[in-house]
Amino acid sequence: MARKLIDLTDERYGRLIVLKEAERKGYTRRWLCKCDCGEERIISQAQLRSGKTTSCGCYNRERSSQANIVDLVGERFGRLVVLEDTHERFQNKVVWLCQCDCGSDPIKVPSTYLTTGDTTSCGCLRRENGSKLQDYNEKNLRTDGVFTPLLKSKLRSDNSTGVKGVAINKKNGKYRAYLRIKGKQYYLKEHFTLEQAEAARRVGEEKLHRPYLEVPDEDN
Structure with a gap:
């Protein structure tokens, strides 16, 4: 059977x-x-x-994940202080309950976002920075579209002459002076010496940049 x-x-x-x-x-x-x-x-x-x-x-x-958990309770990450382990997991990483300095309700944040610095507040820092950036742009953007900080920007790292607004024409070895405003680039002729090109750049700045830089701030 x-x-x-x-x-x-x-x-x-x-x-x-x-x-x-x-x-x-x-x-x-x-x-x-x-x-x-x-x-x-x-x-x-x-x-x-x-x-x-x-x-x-x-x-x-x-079990392996639990064995490798670093206890972050009490640790500070930017404006966030870790309160407790939520016992939730995101991509096998611990999700922590965190309190922001601004006093808003606690938020849940995966450990990797905390330790890499991707999340440092409940979102208030991003909102504040966004508001500051908007105020900065409104203060420095002229009505005809000229953004004055660009006129005062520093020498670019890829500049080979050491003078802002002056480049070398590789075809003939002359120094070319130029400047940009309102999205348009102006070439201020080519010169045999760097000093001549630098002087031409300064003349261009006085003519095209100075009127915008001398506009008084609205707050004054």
Whole structure:
């Protein structure tokens, strides 16, 4: 008389629920199981019944993650102070509950966002900086579209002459003076010496830049 085969359907083994028997591998009986985390895996009958396999692998990953958790409670990151571990995870990283200095409701932040400096406030810092930038732009943007800080910008790092607004024409070796305003670039002729080109640049600045730089601030 043939021995009745064991049916493991609907049986629970740790985090695993057996859904149905899967295709055998040789003489090994295998079962399709669903883990509490939602993953489905095919696991041998022997591994299930012996207790060697009790999850899809998520349990071991969680234990490993827990072992490597650095406790951030009480640590400060910018305006944020870490209050507690929420026991939530984002991409296998701890999500911490943090309090911002501005007094707003605590927010949840993944550890990587804190330690890399990506998140340093509840969002108030970004709003404040945005407001400051808007005020700065409004203060320095003239009605005809000229942004005065650009007129006062420093020498570019890729400038090869050491003089702002002067470049070398590689074809003939002459020094070319230029300046830009209202999105248009003006060339102030080419000169044999750097001193001549620098002088031409200064004349151009007095003519095209100075009128905007002498406009008094509205607050004064």
